[in-house]
Amino acid sequence: MTIKLLAIGKTDNKELTSLIEVYKTRLNHYIKFEFEVIPDLKKAKNLSENEQKHKEGELILKKISPSDVLILLDENGKQFSSLSFSNYLQKQMNSGLKHLIFVIGGPYGFSDEVYMKANGKISLSKMTFSHQMVRLFFIEQLYRGFTILKNEPYHHR
Numbered sequence: 034m035t036i037k038l039l040a041i042g043k044t045d046n047k048e049l050t051s052l053i054e055v056y057k058t059r060l061n062h063y064i065k066f067e068f069e070v071i072p073d074l075k076k077a078k079n080l081s082e083n084e085q086k087h088k089e090g091e092l093i094l095k096k097i098s099p100s101d102v103l104i105l106l107d108e109n110g111k112q113f114s115s116l117s118f119s120n121y122l123q124k125q126m127n128s129g130l131k132h133l134i135f136v137i138g139g140p141y142g143f144s145d146e147v148y149m150k151a152n153g154k155i156s157l158s159k160m161t162f163s164h165q166m167v168r169l170f171f172i173e174q175l176y177r178g179f180t181i182l183k184n185e186p187y188h189h190r
């Protein structure tokens with residue numbers, strides 16, 4: 034299985050980028066993991082909130098194939114403990130799925146079209162994080178999940 038994380042908007046924060054790289058490299062020891070950033074929309078300031086979500090939604094959906102499982106990172110989604118999230122990852126791998134795609138929305142979240150297409154929603158917290166920070170938190174949780182599955186001493190229960 035390949036896990037792909039799609040995110041809207043580049044970050045020019047070097048600290049964030051380098052930490053993401055650290056966890057991405059660690060995660061790649063366990064699973065094929067791809068991180069793809071969909072560039073910010075041009076002239077987004079001239080768009081209404083809904084127009085922006087709609088255009089970002091089109092770019093997201095272009096990246097999804099019919100056989101992919103699409104999971105949105107969304108503050109109103111299902112919450113997991115790190116342990117239950119590792120079980121969730123194991124189940125996805127056992128299912129024979131080829132591509133598990135997680136998506137982080139833009140500053141206003143997702144369009145209705147993306148919500149309709151999604152197979153599920155995962156929340157990292159009831160609090161809202163910046164779309165920049167979530168990518169680091171989530172990649173770390175993926176890494177943590179795999180260390181749990183491998184019984185490695187990263188996660189302390």
Ligand SMILES: C[S@@+](CC[C@H](N)C(=O)[O-])C[C@H]1O[C@@H](n2cnc3c(N)ncnc32)[C@H](O)[C@@H]1O
Pocket residue numbers: 105106107108109136137138139140141142143155156157158159160161162163164167
């Ligand atoms: C600034 S938030 C958007 C908040 C917006 N009010 C909404 O309705 O989604 C940008 C993106 O970060 C992600 N995000 C922020 N907080 C999150 C959380 N607690 N759990 C999961 N994803 C989160 C989501 O993918 C969201 O689309």
